[in-house]
Amino acid sequence: MISSTNGWSVTDAGGEIYNYNGTSWGLHTDTGNEEWRDISAISASDAWSVGVGGNAAHYNGTSWTESTPSAQDLLGIDGLSSSDIWAVGNNGTLLHYNGTSWSSSSSPTSEHMQDVVMVSSSDVWAVGDSGIIIHYN
Numbered sequence: 001m002i003s004s005t006n007g008w009s010v011t012d013a014g015g016e017i018y019n020y021n022g023t024s025w026g027l028h029t030d031t032g033n034e035e036w037r038d039i040s041a042i043s044a045s046d047a048w049s050v051g052v053g054g055n056a057a058h059y060n061g062t063s064w065t066e067s068t069p070s071a072q073d074l075l076g077i078d079g080l081s082s083s084d085i086w087a088v089g090n091n092g093t094l095l096h097y098n099g100t101s102w103s104s105s106s107s108p109t110s111e112h113m114q115d116v117v118m119v120s121s122s123d124v125w126a127v128g129d130s131g132i133i134i135h136y137n
């Protein structure tokens with residue numbers, strides 16, 4: 001949730017991305033057959049979603065643009081700004097977006113990483129299978 005009048009949600013079947021307008025949830029877009037796993041919204045005009053097949057989608061306030069920054073399924077995403085976003089996924093995948101491009105970060109595990117939370121740019125936590133917890137600072 002960005003605010004009490006703006007929230008985002010994804011489904012893992014059919015590529016549907018939903019938006020909350022303060023009163024109700026409604027279909028924002030249907031990107032096709034993608035299976036989205038997580039979404040992070042920085043503002044009403046800056047949202048990111050990740051999913052199966054290494055897919056990522058970015059909403060710029062007008063339209064969604066899709067990319068494939070990884071060959072691994074991406075399962076979690078969080079961002080603090082349009083130039084500071086982390087995504088995690090299968091086989092220890094850790095990705096960072098710097099506002100221009102995605103880059104892989106070294107991972108100490110091959111476990112599937114399920115989610116990521118950014119407290120600050122230098123305080124990032126990722127959690128995964130088998131109780132793995134990774135801290136980036």
